[in-house]
Amino acid sequence: MAALKGLGFDLRSLEVFVATAQSGNMTMAANQLGLTQSSVSQTLSSLEHNLKVTLLDRSVRPVELTVAGRYFYDQSCHLLAEAEKTHGVMTKSSFQKLHLLRIAMVDSLATSLGQPLVEVIKRHTENWTINTGRSHMHAQALLSRNVDIIISDDALENNDHLSRYRLLREPFVLVIPSKFASQFQALQQVAEKLDFVRYSNDSLIGVTIERYLRRLDMNVPIRMQLDNTFAVLSSVAAGLGWTITTPLCMFQYGLNNDKLTCLPLPREEPFYRNLTLVCRHNELGNLPHILAEDSRQIINERFFPQIRDALPWLDKELYAG
Numbered sequence: 001m002a003a004l005k006g007l008g009f010d011l012r013s014l015e016v017f018v019a020t021a022q023s024g025n026m027t028m029a030a031n032q033l034g035l036t037q038s039s040v041s042q043t044l045s046s047l048e049h050n051l052k053v054t055l056l057d058r059s060v061r062p063v064e065l066t067v068a069g070r071y072f073y074d075q076s077c078h079l080l081a082e083a084e085k086t087h088g089v090m091t092k093s094s095f096q097k098l099h100l101l102r103i104a105m106v107d108s109l110a111t112s113l114g115q116p117l118v119e120v121i122k123r124h125t126e127n128w129t130i131n132t133g134r135s136h137m138h139a140q141a142l143l144s145r146n147v148d149i150i151i152s153d154d155a156l157e158n159n160d161h162l163s164r165y166r167l168l169r170e171p172f173v174l175v176i177p178s179k180f181a182s183q184f185q186a187l188q189q190v191a192e193k194l195d196f197v198r199y200s201n202d203s204l205i206g207v208t209i210e211r212y213l214r215r216l217d218m219n220v221p222i223r224m225q226l227d228n229t230f231a232v233l234s235s236v237a238a239g240l241g242w243t244i245t246t247p248l249c250m251f252q253y254g255l256n257n258d259k260l261t262c263l264p265l266p267r268e269e270p271f272y273r274n275l276t277l278v279c280r281h282n283e284l285g286n287l288p289h290i291l292a293e294d295s296r297q298i299i300n301e302r303f304f305p306q307i308r309d310a311l312p313w314l315d316k317e318l319y320a321g
Contacts, residue, residue, distance in 0.1 A: 008050025024062025
């Protein structure tokens with residue numbers, strides 16, 4: 001096996017080094033590994049040359065480790081143990097659980113339904129990480145292999161070799177301070193009298209809402225641009241203006257806030273957000289499908305009932321899947 005480019009060693013050279021360090025004798029190491037003494041000597045010399053350090057003190061018998069050699073011995077034992085573990089898993093075809101699953105998702109989903117989602121993930125992985133952040137950063141992380149799955153409002157539809165499982169379709173809604181609810185019932189009225197509290201223009205939800213307003217030919221002055229749902233809805237609750245958001249974002253903030261009133265947007269211009277689980281083809285077996293099904297069940301059981309109680313007019317507008 002050729003040495004990995006730039007590392008200066010491969011698993012075979014590590015085996016030779018560890019066997020020599022443990023036995024203190026190149027001949028014994030050669031017999032143990034089924035090699036000749038000269039090949040062991042040559043492997044060790046090449047290893048030291050490639051790493052540019054002396055690993056063994058050959059002036060004493062049995063040979064001893066140098067300081068650098070002791071560090072490299074510990075690391076070599078660890079790498080060989082991991083290689084042996086990996087070999088065992090591969091030969092037994094034991095892939096029921098992934099060693100590590102890295103997921104990035106929109107914060108509205110992570111903060112509102114994170115606990116049951118984590119329980120689902122734990123059942124299928126040995127180790128896992130979840131992070132939130134901007135949707136465009138999630139997309140880049142998936143494409144650069146820094147995460148394995150994203151749950152995002154960006155389905156990366158222009159990219160091949162990806163699998164997609166829609167989890168939720170939800171309408172965007174108009175949110176205004178409750179103290180103005182008796183005065184305004186339509187988007188145009190609200191926009192004429194109150195300031196618009198925007199999501200920042202470097203977020204996908206913010207960009208999506210701006211496109212919607214342009215489709216309606218609405219030129220809304222820029223007053224406030226905020227980074228997250230909590231800041232946006234807190235500002236609306238304080239009476240600073242109105243916003244457009246989604247039911248899941250309302251759920252994240254708290255549906256029982258009596259300072260907020262949620263209203264439908266104009267029906268002549270339907271406006272929805274899709275949250276989609278996206279992953280690379282085939283790498284994760286049937287795990288994405290399982291996670292998607294379990295996530296839809298969580299949405300149906302934990303999210304929809306509360307939304308329907310608080311905002312019954314949204315009942316037919318929500319869809320899991």
